[in-house]
Amino acid sequence: xxxxxxxxRHKITKxxxxxxxxxxxxxxxxxxxxxxxxxxxxxxxxxxFQNEAQLEKSRLLSDRxxxxxxxxxxxxxxxxRTEQGDSAMYLCASTRGVEQYFGPGTRLTVT
Amino acid sequence: GNSVTQMxxxxxxxxxxxxxxxxxxxATGYPSLFWYVQYxxxxxxxxxxxxxxxxxxxxxxxxxxxxxxTTSFHLEKGSVQVxxxxxxxxxxxxxxxxxLVFGKGTRLSVIA
Numbered sequence: 001x002x003x004x005x006x007x008x009r010h011k012i013t014k015x016x017x018x019x020x021x022x023x024x025x026x027x028x029x030x031x032x033x034x035x036x037x038x039x040x041x042x043x044x045x046x047x048x049f050q051n052e053a054q055l056e057k058s059r060l061l062s063d064r065x066x067x068x069x070x071x072x073x074x075x076x077x078x079x080x081r082t083e084q085g086d087s088a089m090y091l092c093a094s095t096r097g098v099e100q101y102f103g104p105g106t107r108l109t110v111t
Numbered sequence: 112g113n114s115v116t117q118m119x120x121x122x123x124x125x126x127x128x129x130x131x132x133x134x135x136x137x138a139t140g141y142p143s144l145f146w147y148v149q150y151x152x153x154x155x156x157x158x159x160x161x162x163x164x165x166x167x168x169x170x171x172x173x174x175x176x177x178x179x180x181t182t183s184f185h186l187e188k189g190s191v192q193v194x195x196x197x198x199x200x201x202x203x204x205x206x207x208x209x210x211l212v213f214g215k216g217t218r219l220s221v222i223a
Contacts, residue, residue, distance in 0.1 A: 042200050042213030102155040
């Protein structure tokens with residue numbers, strides 16, 4: 001399967017801990033997006049990359065959040081000092097054109 | 112700013128009923144419009160798209176027409192099946208290959 005993959009699929013952490021998520025896009029896709037989806041809402045944009053360059057960050061992305069795509073392939077999203085409000089589904093998508101292809105997401109629960 | 116408004120759900124229909132899920136948008140310029148579907152326990156899947164006014168996107172019996180005059184992209188299907196039960200999201204890309212702006216989603220339940 002050559003779709004977008006995300007790891008882990010589920011993460012439970014205690015408030016104050018750091019977490020890191022990984023996204024592997026479809027190969028040859030030069031753009032990679034991160035979104036966050038909370039219950040009953042549509043996905044909201046967090047940040048995106050063109051190859052290894054981070055082009056835009058949403059105002060939702062507080063200083064506790066950081067994302068990287070060091071070699072223009074996989075990407076990581078780190079949340080430091082997690083808060084209960086960070087509990088959500090974190091989605092990754094990739095594209096080389098107009099259509100974005102989404103991974104299955106990482107569900108984060110902060111207790 | 113850009114935004115998408117969808118009809119609120121949940122929508123419950125009997126099998127073979129006609130489906131309409133309304134979607135309107137606000138955007139500058141000429142956005143591309145999308146419908147994504149999220150089946151239970153799965154990720155978002157692109158259902159259909161339209162990239163310019165009067166385009167009709169279609170897939171799996173679903174259709175939506177890009178209406179610039181009414182800023183709408185309503186999703187329709189003539190005869191729904193139980194397997195269509197899912198959450199449907201309308202989304203726009205404001206200028207081509209940019210972050211998507213999503214509506215809140217509409218949950219559809221189809222009963223036999």
